[in-house]
Amino acid sequence: MGTRVSYPVEVKMKAIEMRLAKVPVKEVMEELNIRNYTQLKTWMRWYRNGEIHRLHQPVGKQYTFGKGPEYESETAKLQAENRYLKQQIEVLKKYEGIGKEVAPKLVIQLVEELKGVMAVGEICRHLGVGCSSYYRWRKNAEQITQKEVRDQQIGDLCKQHKFRYGYRKIAALFTGVCMKTVQRVMQKYGWQCRVKVKKRKRTGQPAFVAANLLARDFSASKPLEKLVTDITYLPYGQSMMYLSSILDVYNGEIVTQTIGFKQDTDFVLDTLNQLPELPEGCILHSDQGSVYTSYAYQKAVKEKGIIMSMSRKGTPADNSPIETFHSTLKTETFYLDGIYRTTNARVIQIVEEFITYYNNIRIQTKLNNQSPVQYRQLVAK
Structure with a gap:
């Protein structure tokens, strides 16, 4: 029997967000060093069922036998069930681009799954389908078109x-x-020709990979001496969004950030170009994502006189300060308030307000119970 591996909550949530963003399973497992595909499937099932608390539990048999904590109150249970039903109803929207002929089958399948907990008429109303259409489709379901x-x-x-x-x-x-x-x-x-499969160059091939100069030494003697950057998924709006941010290791302050709808080189360049004047020898650490290893990004980094450093592949802990911040951002906003689906504008507002709060108000023990900005200003005096 193999040794059980306990993954941090940050890794679990990042894996879930990558899958929600349609990142291939193999790529997710390689990037986050996840051993077993069934582990990823379990996390996704818990997320879809609204059982976020289970991601925080250690490895143990309570998962199998249901001995772990379920819900804090009856209200929390009802909220989780309501969220699950809304997620089920959203399934149909994912098939808009496949073809209208698929819709009747999906409606029938969805109604069959949910009619035990909701009235057929209510389900049809949520789906924007008339009850008469549903019954006609079900009657003709056995007929071959x-x-x-x-x-x-x-x-x-x-x-x-x-x-x-x-x-x-x-x-x-x-x-x-x-x-x-x-x-x-x-x-x-999946009936394509199988004789000569086209060989496609894997996307995200690194153009330049820097050495891990930071080497998990997350201490700095002055502001802007060591910076860390990363991208996180924001799957809470009407469409997938991304947050690119740069954190100063000296006091944990978020120096620059960008929220966008496309995870490309221009997206991270926008974050990089917002940086203020940097001291000589400034180190910027990132993972080996294709946007960071691209020629355009490396050129911009050199023009700013920055020394590039990169994590080892499949080792998120090499960039833990920014990973921890992204986890804190989601835990103290979206997860705390139970926000799993809202408008894009609301997502942007939540993120921007939290970063302002995080930099200026939220105290940190390691900073002598001061906020990042307060700590930097006090030391500057």
């Missing part, structure tokens, strides 16, 4: 030729249907 017959015939052709043909050859054999339709059907069911 022309599109399903067409898809099956395309599949039979692919199997007949042992998946040696691409969509162009299949379209040539299957008359009466355009090439794009055949391509879409083959992609939908």
Whole structure:
């Protein structure tokens, strides 16, 4: 029997956020050094069920036998159940780009899953579907449509030729249907040609990887001597958002931050360009993300006279100050207030208000019970 591994809450939450952002499972496991895929599935299940408290529990059999704490009160339990139902109803929206023919099946499936706890009419109202449409779809569910017959015939052709043909050859054999339709059907069911799989260069290949100069020495003798930076996911709004921030190791102050909808090089460059004048020999530490190893970012870093440092792959602890801040931000705002879905504007407001509070008001024991800004101003005197 293998040794059980206990992962920090920060790692669990980052894994969940990456999966919510559609980051591939393999990439998540490699970046966060997670051994087992089933571990990740368990965390995702707890998150979707509103059981965030279980992420804080240590490894133990209470997970299996239900001996751990469940809910602090009946109100908390009802809130978790309500949140779960809302998340289930949101499932249908994820399929908007697949095609209208999929909607009836999804509605039927969703109603069947939820009708034990909600009235059919109420579920249909949330989904924006008439009850009569739902009952008609359910009645005709067993009937095979022309599109399903067409898809099956395309599949039979692919199997007949042992998946040696691409969509162009299949379209040539299957008359009466355009090439794009055949391509879409083959992609939908995974019937593409398997003879010569296209080799694609993996995205995020590092252009430049710096040595780990910080080496977990999170002490500094003066402001802006050592900086750490990272990106965290903000999956709480109408669309996925990201927070890029730079923290001063000297007093834990957030020096600059950017909130955006796209995690690209321009996004982190915006955060970098907000930095004030830096002392000579300033070290900026990050992970090995593709945005930080890109040529554009490295060029901007050198132009500012900054010395770059990078964590080892799959070792979030090498950048723990900024990881801890991002965890604190979410724990003391979104998780504390039970906010799992709101508007983008509200997410931005919450983050910006917390950073102002964190820098100017929130005291830290290691800073002699002063806020980062108070500590920096006191030392400057």
